[in-house]
Amino acid sequence: MISQTERQQNNYDFLRVFAALCITFTHSFNLLKLNEKEYLLKFTNGKIDFAFVGLCIFFSISGYLIAKSAIVSPSFKNYLWKRFLRIQPMLILVCILSVFILGPFFTELSTKEYFNKFNTFAYFRNIMPLFGIQFDLPEVFKNNIAEAGVNGSMWTLIVEERLYLIVGLLFLLKEKRQNWFVYFVGLLNSVWLIHIFIFNYKLIEYLNGGHIFYALIFLNSSCLYLLNFDFKSRKTIIIAGSAFFLFLVQYFSLSQPIQVVLIPLIVISLANVKSITNNLGKYGDFTYGIYIFSFPIQQILVSLNLINNNPIKLFFFTLAIVTPMSVLSWHLLEKKILLLKNRIG
Numbered sequence: 001m002i003s004q005t006e007r008q009q010n011n012y013d014f015l016r017v018f019a020a021l022c023i024t025f026t027h028s029f030n031l032l033k034l035n036e037k038e039y040l041l042k043f044t045n046g047k048i049d050f051a052f053v054g055l056c057i058f059f060s061i062s063g064y065l066i067a068k069s070a071i072v073s074p075s076f077k078n079y080l081w082k083r084f085l086r087i088q089p090m091l092i093l094v095c096i097l098s099v100f101i102l103g104p105f106f107t108e109l110s111t112k113e114y115f116n117k118f119n120t121f122a123y124f125r126n127i128m129p130l131f132g133i134q135f136d137l138p139e140v141f142k143n144n145i146a147e148a149g150v151n152g153s154m155w156t157l158i159v160e161e162r163l164y165l166i167v168g169l170l171f172l173l174k175e176k177r178q179n180w181f182v183y184f185v186g187l188l189n190s191v192w193l194i195h196i197f198i199f200n201y202k203l204i205e206y207l208n209g210g211h212i213f214y215a216l217i218f219l220n221s222s223c224l225y226l227l228n229f230d231f232k233s234r235k236t237i238i239i240a241g242s243a244f245f246l247f248l249v250q251y252f253s254l255s256q257p258i259q260v261v262l263i264p265l266i267v268i269s270l271a272n273v274k275s276i277t278n279n280l281g282k283y284g285d286f287t288y289g290i291y292i293f294s295f296p297i298q299q300i301l302v303s304l305n306l307i308n309n310n311p312i313k314l315f316f317f318t319l320a321i322v323t324p325m326s327v328l329s330w331h332l333l334e335k336k337i338l339l340l341k342n343r344i345g
Contacts, residue, residue, distance in 0.1 A: 013281035022054030060267035063221030289326025
């Protein structure tokens with residue numbers, strides 16, 4: 001999607017790693033049931049946490065780059081193939097490790113009982129989040145402090161993969177009609193606004209919840225690419241936009257309709273800033289590994305009673321384990337798999 005030369009001219013890799021760390025940081029509080037002590041949540045009087053920041057970064061960058069992928073891919077098959085290579089191989093690995101190593105070790109059942117349960121092997125449905133996922137394995141992490149989910153981070157992949165298909169609509173439109181996609185996204189934003197302000201969240205039940213908020217951030221960011229938005233004034237956008245965002249969050253409870261437009265502008269502007277952080281991508285893309293491995297590692301540390309009341313300690317212990325895992329997964333699996341992206345034209 002991005003060449004190595006391009007990687008060293010922007011902040012996409014840096015921001016994605018930062019986003020993954022933000023989410024891991026907040027989960028360190030969540031999984032110890034110490035949510036109220038999370039630093040950003042306290043600073044904003046319970047309005048937003050670092051996980052919110054991380055998810056906004058992820059969905060903004062993903063929407064922008066997936067739209068680019070859709071435009072430059074030679075065919076719909078190639079576009080889907082590249083999406084498959086980026087997501088599914090790691091999920092296959094994570095599911096195998098979860099079912100055959102993590103599960104038997106941390107279940108309250110005997111090994112025989114564990115492998116006789118339907119839900120043990122049903123966990124492999126997580127290889128294709130498009131159709132929904134299963135969070136639990138039989139009697140695994142049953143006595144953990146906050147929840148028994150093996151990998152709560154995976155919910156975002158359901159939204160992501162469905163959005164990949166929506167962006168795939170671009171292949172049904174001729175080049176001169178790609179603005180129709182922008183009109184479609186504008187219509188979705190309008191329906192959401194009507195749902196909130198006129199029908200008080202009661203028009204369409206599905207439009208309630210964080211999944212729609214992040215989906216609109218993704219789609220609005222896609223439109224920034226399709227409209228060839230000029231980020232030359234990015235410093236102004238970053239400074240003014242960030243200040244306005246903080247103002248909205250602090251003083252307006254119904255500021256989300258503005259946020260879904262403002263956040264992509266700020267994030268993609270930050271991604272295009274020239275700085276020392278542009279060079280992070282030359283070492284590899286460890287974001288997915290950090291994101292997908294962190295939650296189960298945190299659950300393991302909690303289950304073993306190694307850390308049960310110190311979120312900061314949980315965060316740094318998790319990073320100490322997850323970072324080498326992510327580096328290895330990039331060099332031994334992800335990087336090699338991505339070399340196959342042109343096998344299907």
